[in-house]
Amino acid sequence: MDFATVLQVLDSTVRLATPLLLACLAGLFSERSGIFDIGLEGKMLFAAFFSAAIAAVTGSVWLGLLAGIASSMALAGIHGLASITFRGNQLISGVAINFLAAGLTVVIAQDWFQQGGRTPSLLGGARFGPLTLPFAETLRDVPVFGPIYHDLISGHTILVYVAFAMVPLTWWVLYRSRFGLRLRAVGDAPEAVDTAGVSVIRMRFTAVAICGVLCGVAGAYLATALQAGFVKDMTAGRGYIALAALIFSKWRPWYALSATLLFGLLQAVALRYQNIEMGGFVLPVQVMDALPYILTVVILAGFVGRAIPPRAGGSPYVKEQ
Amino acid sequence: MDKMPRWADIVLIPVFSLVLAFLLSGLVIVAIGEDPVAAVKLMVTGALGSTYGWGYTLYYATNFLFTGLAFAVANHARLFNIGAEGQATLGGLGVAFVCLAIPWPHWALALPAAIIGGALFGAAWAFLPAWLQAKRGSHIVITTIMFNFIGASLLNYMLVNVMRPTGSMDPATARFPPGAHLPTLHDLLAVFGIPFSKAAPANISFLVAIAACVLVWLLIWRTRLGYEIRAQGHSEPAAVYAGIRPVRIVVLAMLISGALAGCMAVNNVMGEAERLVLNAVEGAGFIGIAVALMGRSHPFGVFLAAILFGFLYQGGAELALWTTIPRELIVVIQALVILFTGALDNMVRMPLEKLFLSMRKGRG
Amino acid sequence: EPAMIYDLGGKFDKSFNEAAFGGAERWSEETGGSYREIELQSEAQREQALRRFAEAGLNPIVMAGFAFGSVLEEVAPDYPDTKFQIIDMVVEADNVRSLVFSEHEGSYLVGMMAAMASETGTVGFVGGMDIPLIRKFACGYVQGVMAANPDATVIQNMTGTTPAAWNDPVKGGELTRAQISQGADVIYAAAGGTGVGVLQTAADEDILSIGVDSNQNYLHPGQVLTSMVKRVDVAVYDAFKAGPDLETGVFVLGLAEGGVDYAVDEHNEDLLTEEMIAAVEDAKAKIIAGELVVHDYMSDNTCPVK
């Protein structure tokens, strides 16, 4: 594998990892506050649709992004209502949200655009274009660093940089800010937060809202940056993979980055080397297709070990039975 | 010491929740310019108004019963088995092997063999995630998600490259021999002189599923293993104190769960399609999660929830057949039903509890 | 009143089912007639839809997809007065019209065009799922490429193994990029909704793509080399028009019958050189005349070229 190929695979890794990373960090905020969220998939899908739809109608990708975020937050609001206010089952609520998004996006898309549950293709300003970082062209010919900078680091859409910037930001918020302290506390010992005079409900709603924002960005990334429009079910299970990455990363931001990059890399490699010949025998495409998943299990079993979720995760905060 | 009579909790709350879900669904139907009353009528008559409708409703319900029970058993041990989809896929493979291996003389022989085949394959697919969880602490949610994908790849490979009859366009196995065809409810009820639609796919697997319900109920609440599973699920330290080995419970609970999921193939693969096709499970594994959670992991609750979802599926099919309501709208209705009955139930419960409490106080 | 049954992909799958839908709509517009339709949600509904429509007196009933074969075999004899038309599969029954398309022939032609349009000598193929039908597309395509440029390389990829494989434009886009990085500059997509992503990414990366089933040239004018059209729309239109008098039997719709073809319109005419058109038309004529036989993957489950 030559250097250029490595760069291409890594470049692909970055693109594939970005939506996972955003969704994973989204889940991190929610679950750190004690609200489990298997509705990442649905929120992303919802945002993918609304961002594409609004971008298509207005011609502005930024309005699209806002719409995506708002729509994802609306679903997050339902999740919060069900699991915080009404102390419902968080898993059921998540499942319902996934269904709701899968159905509503297509119904609304058909109603609005009559294009078979798709949005029109986005053109020009209705899409996020690649950003060329400063000096990318000039530095291009510098050996090793040049290509890395030009091909791998530069040339992504803004949302990719946002996603990666979210990692240190999340870390800082989580471990260095008042909000983060309370967030971590509320996921581990809500009664401690409550008796310290902080509203558990407000903390959890805030966390769920942040989750909505990040899922919104992830969905918008899929529909308006990577692709140019919405296609039904276009999240294709990425929400579940993000959930797996979240557990993999043991609910920590830097680990989340590594986990999603790992998933991205495994996929990029599997896509790039789909037809591998081993001594005259061509590995069936199905093996390569399953490879990322198999490797995930192997790595999980071999190196990662036990993941302990936030202690109060998954259960509503109930003071009185 | 309860705040509300049990019947209110079991009957009133689900009914009110359902009504809410349907009201909201009605609004969505109005929004896209259709008649909600007619739609609901069509769903109800289509799904419950004839033996034909019941035949389909029960067919779907059977699938959800198996996957719902599968999730419920694991859930009693606090294992979130998200992998019923993959386990049922593999169960299909097992059932197909059994059905194609021997020219079965009679279904009465083929059925138990197929149950064993499906259960074994389903259980096998659950084993590794279970073992990894028990021994290595690998989170069962990740491993079962991964095994769903791996299972899909495996099935794809088997159907396209191994089990497909040459020259066939369809990535599916050959038809099962007639001796492996299961009697439908039409055939079964005809024995008792009860007329039942011939066209509907509900078959003897429904009875197998009901038997599975009873067995799961016995297992969980009447056997030592069930006792140990529940103890482990509620409190691992207490289980260890009681001399219960967590590794054993995790593995056993998942094997049973996988076996139940695998048994679903007896219904859809052997009973309905009579051959194995790609994606035969069609998301029933995920519906099973909702069914089990809505049924509070109790076989009877799972039964009711499965029937509800069978109704939604068949009613939805009727909508799709006779109206221009898009099929995704049915998904929306399902979502609302799950949301209101499963997650927003307290929205109904809280005011009801207050009502009952004040009534009790009023009385004395 | 005729009826149309779409396969699980749904009538807006941007390719096969959507073409069928297009044919039905055209009939409805032209004749003012109405028709029934259903988009299946589950395997069990195949038989259900067939029976329910037949019992309701709908005639003819058209279904799109090979997966109906096994069910139709059972159902058709029960409704001798109803005519059925199945696309992509042969069902032997008196009241069934079976239509199979020679996708390999159409794919052969676009393969030739791909090879001729390619500057790098490397072209790509993105399929939805590794199933025989898609292999048939791929095999015809590769033969065409090799015919035009024996030294060419064809990179073949499949998207996945779950139904999501047909609706994952993001993965389609990523596969496209992977193929581009390996030198491909023309990519043929036979992957439903995933193909939308292939065409999009190809346009973004300034290479050429080839659409499938419907004419997809308009999606990215000037950047889609051509589309391998499969006239499912015509098949449906004709069946609806014939009504209950639909002629039954097995029909193979190849280049000769106009069942498959490559698309030329205002969106891609600038991309096609005269030389290209000449070569392709020549091959087309030969195939129609029977002088050139494109190997059909389905005939023996193998492809003579890689």
Add this chain to the structure above:
Amino acid sequence: MPGADTAEGRQTAAPAIELRGISKAFGPVQANRDISLKVMPGTIHGIVGENGAGKSTLMSILYGFYKADAGEIFVGGQKTLIPDSQAAIKAGIGMVFQHFKLVQNFTVLENVILGVEEGARLKASLAKARGSLKRLAEEYELNVDPDAKIEDLSVGHQQRVEILKALYRQADILILDEPTGVLTPAEADHLFRILDNLKAEGKTIVLITHKLREIMAVTDTVSVMRRGEMTATLETATTSPEELAELMVGRKVLLRVDKKPAQPGQTVLEVEDLHVTDEDGVARLKGVSFHVRAGEILGIAGVAGNGQSHLLEVLGGVREATGRIRVNGQDIDLTGKHSDGRSRRARGIAHVPEDRQRQGLVMAFKAWENMILGYHHDPAYQKNRFLMDNAAIRTESAASMQRFDVRPPNPNLAARNFSGGNQQKIVLAREIERSPDLLLVGQPTRGVDIGAIEFIHQSILDLRDAGKAILLVSVELEEILSMSDRIAVIFDGLIMGERLPDETDEKELGLLMAGITDTEAPPDFETIEAALDAAAGPGDAPHG
């Protein structure tokens, strides 16, 4: 010096806290009924009452944790609305809950600042809190490492953190709910000295406890609660433990253990050179040897965290170990398939674990299901090869709950719906009713009211008198001294020595517990204190 100058203050100043007509129901349970209470500033007020009397509920209402259904709260004479803890903190109220409200994986510092951070960034808050904590620690002798994780602290230290939390929030009124339930006598003494200091500063303290000794020693006034109502409020000086006990329970209670001399028989349990290393690789038992004979109680005294919990767990089959254990002369496997609780029970060992809510009971199980926990394989409970005989189990459980005076004696009630004392009785009933050869008991009366303590002690003594061997682990020196026939003191994974109860006293045992065997030159108090601090390793979970 309680009394002297506060007496006249009481006439002039407004009460620090006044509750009027507080009522609170949890669903159908009326936890507090029309309760009124006045506490004068600068005094220590005690509250006693049976388990479930409503003490914690009342104080939680004052702290804004629960909302009262009816009633008013006055703080410093001002009517104050306390809808949440924020409001309580503002009103100068601090509370140390019965079940600590700490974030286990946070450091002490993080726990202290939680909710009262200085700004959006933590750095400044942490720095400031570090300074204040140091000052508070010096002022009140509240030493804790500010950077230690809570889960690594002993319960005693966790409690200090809770007190620091309240002081850091500048509480003038401090509520302590059963603070000494998990403390050693030395730790308790230390706590009471702190309380005295606080009182001297004019702070007001409310103390809930089951230990009448403590009430008599430190409070100025005391209230008694019974079944949700406030039945009496008395000047401590004018009452006696016996009177309080009777007010609480509604009958005369025997406050001293009344036991016959032991009649030891043959050796039942022999432990030789037992070693245990825990999950983190820390050696917890470093070669422990002892024996217990039939008909005697061996008490194990020690500061929590010195290995007694691990010892119990090894003997009970919850944990693997190396070394040698014999029961009735037969070797017991310490590792592998036959080292689990089931095998132990088959050998006649019964185990009342220290932590009843985590280990001893499945809180979601009904009482009858808990009554067979660990014995569910017993043939007596099986209907046939496959099914259990639930009806029989239920009947037997009801009878056995009746005998052990579990209230309510309803086998269909979930364990979590019983009060702490009654939960403990369920565990004891289960283990004792099987008449084991060897009974292991950990902290049998932790958090349990005096009525129940009397009963539990009597049940254990009855078993002893029936000729069974009993190993009693308790951090309550008083309990160890009054119950045991022999006492072994454990320190840092080693047995420091054995004493007979009549030939020793709390002071000597306290020194042994701190690892000091040289009784010739008794060290001064500070040294013992420091040694005990050091002795307190990672803590147990707060009791239930």
